[in-house]
Amino acid sequence: MVTLTICFRADASAAIGTGHVMRCLTLAGELARRGAQCLFAAAPGTEELVPALPYPVVPPERLPFGAALAVVDHYGIGAAEEARIRGMSRAVMVIDDLPTRRHHCDLLLDQTHGRRAGEYRDLVPHGGIVLAGADYALLRPQFAEARPASLARRDGSLRRILVSLGGTDPDNVTLRVLDAIAASGLEVAVDVVMGAKAPHLETVLARAAAMAGARVLVGTGDMAGLMAGADLAIGAGGTTTWERCCLGLPTLMLVIADNQKDVVRLVSGAGAALEATPATIAGQLRHLAARPPILLSLSKAAAGLCDGLGAARTADALRRLPSLKGLSP
Known part of the structure; x- marks a missing residue:
């Protein structure tokens, strides 16, 4: 052959x-x-x-x-x-x-x-x-494998947030997102994912160290596990969008590049995410924490977009x- x-x-x-x-x-x-x-x-x-x-x-x-x-x-x-x-x-x-x-x-x-x-x-x-x-x-196959358990565990609670804005995040949007999470006043665990070569990694590490319950994972090989264990993601409109949808992970979506505008518009328009900016995140987090049905609705809509x-x-x-x-x- x-x-x-x-x-x-x-x-x-x-x-x-x-x-x-x-x-x-x-x-x-x-x-x-x-x-x-x-x-x-x-x-x-x-x-x-x-x-x-x-x-x-x-x-x-x-x-x-x-x-x-x-x-x-x-x-x-x-x-x-x-x-x-x-x-x-x-x-x-x-x-x-x-x-x-x-x-x-x-x-x-x-x-x-x-x-x-x-x-x-x-x-x-x-x-x-x-x-x-x-x-x-x-x-990757890990996402379809993790899908059933991820969907089954969702109950509308907000205990753990996953922050992932690309492997490099050249504009250091992650730092502003962490500031917004802190400003929300919520007591939540925060997982931050970044690549080893991200130019602002040290700044993000220092900011996370000053936040109770926050950790930075560098070059993780288990995004499916992290997403399945999170109650909400704060992410961009890049390729991880469909990973989050597959696992029914509600998302506050940010546009961090011009080519992401269409994706953010379409996904949020389908009720599978909420469009956000660093300035809106704190208020959106407080709103979602008090309204579990919204998180459940976002999860169901997201799961319907990608299997x-x-x-x-x-x-x-x-x-x-x-x-x-x-x-x-």
Whole structure:
């Protein structure tokens, strides 16, 4: 049996965070389970921010020739570069979050809730496959596994808050969130998740040390467990949005990058989260703590958006491409 080589083109940096690489890792894991051989083409510094990359990493200019599939998850790569990559590979898949630019690809994935395939009709080549919506959200298997217990334990109480604003948080929004939690006056446990290379890590560590019940977890490998054990998250509109939804975790959502505005609008509009800013958090926390039915409603709506099986659905769809018919079901 011929081994299918799949190359992922994604970067991580302090400015763009780790989300692109992390969701590619999820898909790589599913495809590897089905017999593919995966590797990453990534810019220098990516491995420092995502040190647990379990696949070979090559520089972007050494993208291998003849791969069965190249997966591009990069806002800085447009249709012209995708066409060049298509000339080197048998097929190209693009992961994007906004239907605002043209692509040269065989398959496009946009895992945003509420996104419709028709929004990309004029942005992909004729005959291109579009996977749209949170049914295709790329979540690691741990989230689907933790889902039943996480949903069962939710009772509307507010005892533990999870703060996670990306692996790098270059604008130090986490510090302002911790100040807001302290200002709320609530006696709650607080788990803060940050990457080891986050530029403001030391400042956040010092602030958390001054708060009763707060701790900072650096480079944790158990986000599913932390989310399942939390009663509320304070997070951004990035890739962890769908992890929180899968586990029915109510969220105060902040926009910390322009490309997150659409996600925050759609998720909050579905009743699965509340839009927030650092200035509103203290009041929102006091409001939620006194009204358990609101937290329960948010949890139920969030759980309805994503079931955690999107990576398998995406891999199934990729088998429709001629170059990937050899993938195991």
